[in-house]
Amino acid sequence: xxxxxxxxxxxxxxxxxxxxxxxxxxxxxxxxxxxxxxxxxxxxxxxxxxxxxxxxxxxxxxxxxxxxxxxxxxxxxxxxxxxx
Numbered sequence: 001x002x003x004x005x006x007x008x009x010x011x012x013x014x015x016x017x018x019x020x021x022x023x024x025x026x027x028x029x030x031x032x033x034x035x036x037x038x039x040x041x042x043x044x045x046x047x048x049x050x051x052x053x054x055x056x057x058x059x060x061x062x063x064x065x066x067x068x069x070x071x072x073x074x075x076x077x078x079x080x081x082x083x084x
Contacts, residue, residue, distance in 0.1 A: 039080060
């Protein structure tokens with residue numbers, strides 16, 4: 001059975017392959033700590049609201065404290081979509 005010819009690359013194609021920079025795969029170093037921080041701060045915000053609703057910082061916000069906590073947790077999930 002005959003063998004197929006070996007195709008050789010042109011010299012210019014080889015030069016192009018060497019000049020390319022490696023592609024960085026993965027997410028930035030800030031993504032995971034930011035995601036975990038947003039999850040924890042949102043959870044702690046809601047827990048503190050339910051344990052001590054008479055807190056001077058949280059009393060004027062009333063039910064908005066729960067909304068703030070869930071927004072922080074939601075921001076953590078949005079940040080989690082960037083994590084690879």
